[in-house]
Amino acid sequence: MMSQEQNDLITRVGPGTPCGKLMRAYWQPAALVDELEGERPIKPVRLLGEDFVLFKDETGRYGLIDRDCPHRGADLAFGRLENGGLRCAFHGWLFDVDGNCLDTPAEPAGSPLCKNIKQRAFPVVAKGGILWAYLGAGEPPAFPEIDCFIAPDTHVFAFKGLMECNWLQALEVGIDPAHASFLHRFFEDEDTSQAYGKQFRGASAGSDLPMTKVLREYDRPIINVEHTEYGLRLIALREIDEERTHVRVTNQLFPHGFVIPMSTEMTITQWHVPVDDTHCYWYAIFTSYAAPVDKVKMRDQRLELYELPDYKSRKNKTNDYGFDPHEQATATYTGMGLDINVHDQWAVESMGAIQDRTREHLGQSDKAIIQYRRLLRQEIEKAASGAKPLLALDEAAARAIQGPATMDGIGPSRGWETYWMEVDVKRRRGAPWAAPVPSEIAAKVPHLTAAE
Numbered sequence: 001m002m003s004q005e006q007n008d009l010i011t012r013v014g015p016g017t018p019c020g021k022l023m024r025a026y027w028q029p030a031a032l033v034d035e036l037e038g039e040r041p042i043k044p045v046r047l048l049g050e051d052f053v054l055f056k057d058e059t060g061r062y063g064l065i066d067r068d069c070p071h072r073g074a075d076l077a078f079g080r081l082e083n084g085g086l087r088c089a090f091h092g093w094l095f096d097v098d099g100n101c102l103d104t105p106a107e108p109a110g111s112p113l114c115k116n117i118k119q120r121a122f123p124v125v126a127k128g129g130i131l132w133a134y135l136g137a138g139e140p141p142a143f144p145e146i147d148c149f150i151a152p153d154t155h156v157f158a159f160k161g162l163m164e165c166n167w168l169q170a171l172e173v174g175i176d177p178a179h180a181s182f183l184h185r186f187f188e189d190e191d192t193s194q195a196y197g198k199q200f201r202g203a204s205a206g207s208d209l210p211m212t213k214v215l216r217e218y219d220r221p222i223i224n225v226e227h228t229e230y231g232l233r234l235i236a237l238r239e240i241d242e243e244r245t246h247v248r249v250t251n252q253l254f255p256h257g258f259v260i261p262m263s264t265e266m267t268i269t270q271w272h273v274p275v276d277d278t279h280c281y282w283y284a285i286f287t288s289y290a291a292p293v294d295k296v297k298m299r300d301q302r303l304e305l306y307e308l309p310d311y312k313s314r315k316n317k318t319n320d321y322g323f324d325p326h327e328q329a330t331a332t333y334t335g336m337g338l339d340i341n342v343h344d345q346w347a348v349e350s351m352g353a354i355q356d357r358t359r360e361h362l363g364q365s366d367k368a369i370i371q372y373r374r375l376l377r378q379e380i381e382k383a384a385s386g387a388k389p390l391l392a393l394d395e396a397a398a399r400a401i402q403g404p405a406t407m408d409g410i411g412p413s414r415g416w417e418t419y420w421m422e423v424d425v426k427r428r429r430g431a432p433w434a435a436p437v438p439s440e441i442a443a444k445v446p447h448l449t450a451a452e
């Protein structure tokens with residue numbers, strides 16, 4: 001249990017808050033590239049409790065500027081894209097992607113007013129199908145060279161979804177290996193060959209055991225947590241018998257991301273990005289180590305649940321997430337259908353807008369969450385003191401962050417410690433693009449990487 005002050009410290013991210021300062025040390029997903037592809041590439045964006053307008057000018061440059069016009073405060077999200085920038089619809093003041101005021105057309109000809117006007121503007125870059133914005137002070141950090149950022153465009157697919165709750169509880173479900181045995185339990189297994197694009201519906205690597213069966217029947221995982229240069233590595237072990245153990249390796253990517261296996265072919269790198277203290281978007285990049293991603297199928301699957309333009313789930317609090325008591329009695333643990341995103345959304349939204357951690361009781365299975373919160377507090381302090389927090393990297397350091405390795409498979413009960421690395425290394429070596437073997441892993445399984 002923690003005090004209200006401690007809970008506030010790790011959940012609140014608005015301007016001037018300690019955790020907000022930490023978050024502003026990193027690039028933040030602001031929109032999908034797709035969202036600025038239409039006829040009118042202008043979009044209001046709320047991020048870390050602040051309101052901006054994101055736009056693409058006529059030459060293709062992206063800009064993120066404060067949403068309220070510096071003249072008399074009208075909403076620039078209703079502006080006009082013309083003459084090299086975004087023009088306010090009230091009196092026509094014009095701003096470029098750097099926040100410079102280019103024109104104040106109602107002022108007398110030759111008026112110098114423009115020169116003294118500057119709208120706050122923030123750098124934006126496109127990477128992995130996501131537009132990233134940097135809201136912090138000074139130089140932005142470099143992007144780590146993790147798989148989702150170095151895989152070719154054909155092998156990545158990005159999507160997002162809204163969650164009506166604080167970012168931290170949404171992240172914490174991703175570093176909670178035990179919940180999948182309950183929240184995502186299906187009473188019967190589907191044909192695993194129909195699993196493309198769906199999490200927990202395929203077979204575990206090295207076996208034909210469906211993941212749904214493993215999760216259902218082996219529900220007390222042993223969880224190991226290791227500190228790494230990018231955050232935490234979680235290894236969840238489910239011993240099937242003396243010979244075989246199910247191993248699932250996932251990662252916490254600091255500050256608010258995780259990297260998890262989706263299938264033998266794909267991983268998911270996902271960030272829980274605060275819109276404000278009571279809403280967040282998950283942004284995910286799906287990365288394939290085999291065939292190009294079927295983007296049309298992936299997108300159509302997800303659009304069945306998420307409604308544009310806000311990427312809100314059609315199943316939500318207002319319709320009890322589609323809860324059906326008969327289904328709960330006969331088919332699924334939640335009674336909320338087969339899409340695990342709905343289960344997770346119910347779990348985290350039902351805790352309340354900001355989970356009251358003064359009333360919680362953590363157990364052994366919450367080990368990774370406990371370690372993560374400790375790390376988060378430590379890095380909040382570091383950022384407050386003016387130092388660079390974990391993973392706020394310069395170019396050289398960012399090049400050294402690779403992978404991270406993920407895995408979901410059945411291995412030997414004795415020897416799983418290297419088995420999971422071997423599976424990951426083989427997958428990388430078989431990939432049609434240059435997926436590097438992280439040096440830490442290469443050092444531990446030299447017989448597999450010696451030829452490199």
Ligand code: FES
Binds near residue numbers: 069070072073091092
């Ligand atoms: S309020 Fe925007 S130009 Fe006047």
Ligand SMILES: [Fe+2]
Binds near residue numbers: 180344
């Ligand atoms: Fe989940």
